[in-house]
Amino acid sequence: EVQLVESGGGLVQPGGSLRLSCAASGFTFSSYWMSWVRQAPGKGLEWVANIKQDGSEKYYVDSVKGRFTISRDNAKNSLYLQMNSLRAEDTAVYYCASGITTAAFDIWGQGTMVTVSS
Amino acid sequence: EIVMTQSPATLSVSPGERATLSCRASQSVSSNLAWYQQKPGQAPRLLIYGASTRATGIPARFSGSGSGTEFTLTISSLQSEDFAVYYCQQYNNWPVTFGQGTKLEIK
Numbered sequence: 251e252v253q254l255v256e257s258g259g260g261l262v263q264p265g266g267s268l269r270l271s272c273a274a275s276g277f278t279f280s281s282y283w284m285s286w287v288r289q290a291p292g293k294g295l296e297w298v299a300n301i302k303q304d305g306s307e308k309y310y311v312d313s314v315k316g317r318f319t320i321s322r323d324n325a326k327n328s329l330y331l332q333m334n335s336l337r338a339e340d341t342a343v344y345y346c347a348s349g350i351t352t353a354a355f356d357i358w359g360q361g362t363m364v365t366v367s368s
Numbered sequence: 369e370i371v372m373t374q375s376p377a378t379l380s381v382s383p384g385e386r387a388t389l390s391c392r393a394s395q396s397v398s399s400n401l402a403w404y405q406q407k408p409g410q411a412p413r414l415l416i417y418g419a420s421t422r423a424t425g426i427p428a429r430f431s432g433s434g435s436g437t438e439f440t441l442t443i444s445s446l447q448s449e450d451f452a453v454y455y456c457q458q459y460n461n462w463p464v465t466f467g468q469g470t471k472l473e474i475k
Binding site for chain 1: 400402404410411412413414417418421423424455457459462463464465466467468469
């Protein structure tokens with residue numbers, strides 16, 4: 251079964267850091283671009299970052315550039331998002347997602363909640 | 369960045385009736401348009417990609433059409449499980465962008 255499972259969310263103070271993980275199974279993780287997509291409470295979806303199969307290319311939405319770092323470990327079938335200098339507006343459910351049969355996102359994790367608050 | 373605009377924000381339809389949701393792109397995205405369904409507390413689920421191709425396991429009552437800047441998602445005969453929020457997404461240009469969503473509610 252194709253599956254993505256996120257972890258690492260929680261409550262953090264403004265200015266703090268958090269590292270999210272996404273464990274992949276059921277498909278050849280190393281063959282696909284991977285993305286993080288977030289959703290603020292009661293709001294829509296926002297793509298955050300993505301990373302090429304070998305990690306050689308990484309892209310970010312402007313609002314997180316310089317604060318967030320996406321990475322992957324193909325040997326561990328895992329995707330990561332290091333989030334530094336967190337702000338209240340980063341509060342959201344964070345999903346890892348990918349397109350394995352299409353260029354759209356056909357697989358999603360269940361999401362992990364990040365709350366930035368004092 | 370390409371702005372995706374969905375209409376209406378909320379659509380009230382009775383079970384068994386047809387629902388038509390619209391999505392407009394601020395510039396052409398060719399046919400690189402997807403539709404997702406999201407229920408409360410769940411991750412989005414891909415319904416349609418390539419503007420009109422149903423994803424694996426998606427019932428035939430869901431259909432997509434359009435190209436360029438104007439797109440439509442049609443649900444031919446609404447079932448109780450179809451009441452949810454629907455998002456369109458363009459993946460023609462980076463960054464990929466989503467519409468703000470249409471909430472489909474029971475009339």
